[in-house]
Amino acid sequence: MMYYTCKYTPLEILAGFDVETQRLDPHPDTVDCAxxxxxPNLCGFxxxxxxxxHTQNIKEVILTDCCDVMRRIYDVLLTFEDLDFVYFLPLPHKGGKLEVDLYEQRIKDFIQAYQAxxxxxxxxNKAIQAYLAQPEQPEREDPYxxxxxxxxxxxxxxKIKDTFPTVQVIDDTCSGNRYVEKEEVNAENFLHVYANHILNQRKPCMRMLHTKDRNKDEHPVGTIYHTMKFCDYYGFEYMNMKEDVNMPLLKIETDATPQSSGQLKTRxxxxxETLGVKNNKPAK
Structure with missing residues (x-):
């Protein structure tokens, strides 16, 4: 099982090795080992x-440099003797021709490293099958x-779904809503086409330079904006979204632990209640 953190991870390439993948979803009670x-200033995530x-005895990990913290995590993981395989995959910040060529080569480097x-x-062919078999993105259903x-x-x-049981909840965070555009490919052009589409996903990470359309054509009943403590990437986008007086917006900040769950539920x-969305979930 290969564990990953970022939606730019080439999961379909791992399918070419018959390797199952699992996104890391960390929410430990404590971070004593870390x-x-x-x-001390490393972010909570x-x-x-x-x-x-460390605690789940994970053996294989692939990281991307979605932020500098991932580089620091990689440095630490290299010292973990129990890890069998840890790989750091550098990401270009743009999705132009040169960046696509570069990322294609880095995917090839990863293939060679994992083969070794x-x-x-x-x-x-198995990688192509996995690429074409991706589930489609969920359609927005009003209200959402x-x-x-x-x-x-x-x-x-x-917690959000429990609070809004009568409306659709869409995960548009940096690690959610992964979708790599599909087109007909063959063994000769697959890696290049794949590198292009994985870099140019519809909902880019804020570390990418083409982020101006991240919130285009979105008309939710409300937006919950999540930031991580000590992380500035998404704070800038939040400030821009806050200026839109027609967008009901709630900002919440966590540190990737469940310690503040009570306060979070209250907010x-x-x-x-402000949106007029009542919780009609039957009492247990």
């Missing part, structure tokens, strides 16, 4: 990833609400 092997990998480690042969911004995780998403309930 506190002992990282700088970074510490939560390290803690989860696993002694498996990469089957490009969005969770956007930085990685929120399953616990936060479930979500208040936001739902």
């Amino acid at each position: 506190n002992g092997c990282t700088h 970074g510490k939560a990833i390290i803690e989860t990998i 480690y696993s002694h498996k042969t990469f089957d490009i 609400t969005r969770l956007t911004g930085a990685h929120g995780g399953s616990l936060l998403l479930e 979500l309930d208040a936001f739902a």
Whole structure:
């Protein structure tokens, strides 16, 4: 099982090795291990990833440099003797021709590295099958609400769904809503086409330079904007969205641990009441 954190991870390439993948969804109760092997100022999400990998005895990890914290996590993981395979995949910041060529080569480098480690042969036809078999993005169904911004995780998403049981909840965070555009490909052009579409996803990460249309054509009943403590990437976007007086907006900040769940529920309930969305979920 290969664990990953970022939606720019080439999951379909791993399918070419018959490797199952699982997105890391860290929400540890404590970060004692991470506190002992990282700088105190490392963000909560970074510490939560390290803690989860350590406590769950994870063996294979692939990271991308969606932010500098991932580089620091990689440095720490290199010291973990229990890890069998840890790979750092650098991402271009743009999706132009030169960047696509560069990312295609980096995907090829990863294929070679995993072949050398696993002694498996990469089957490009299986990778193509996985690419074409991706599920389609969910259609927006009015009314709907969005969770956007930085990685929120399953616990936060479930809290929002519990608060808004009568409307659709869309995960538009940096780690959710992954969709790589599909087109007909063959073994000769697949890696280039794939590199292009994975870099130019419809909902780009804020570290990318083509982010101006991230919120285009969105008309939710309300938007919940999540930021991670000590992370500035998404704070800038939040300030721009805040200027839109026609967009009901709630900002929440977490540190990737469940410690503030009570306060979080109170704020979500208040936001739902402001929007006039009643919680009609049957009592247990």
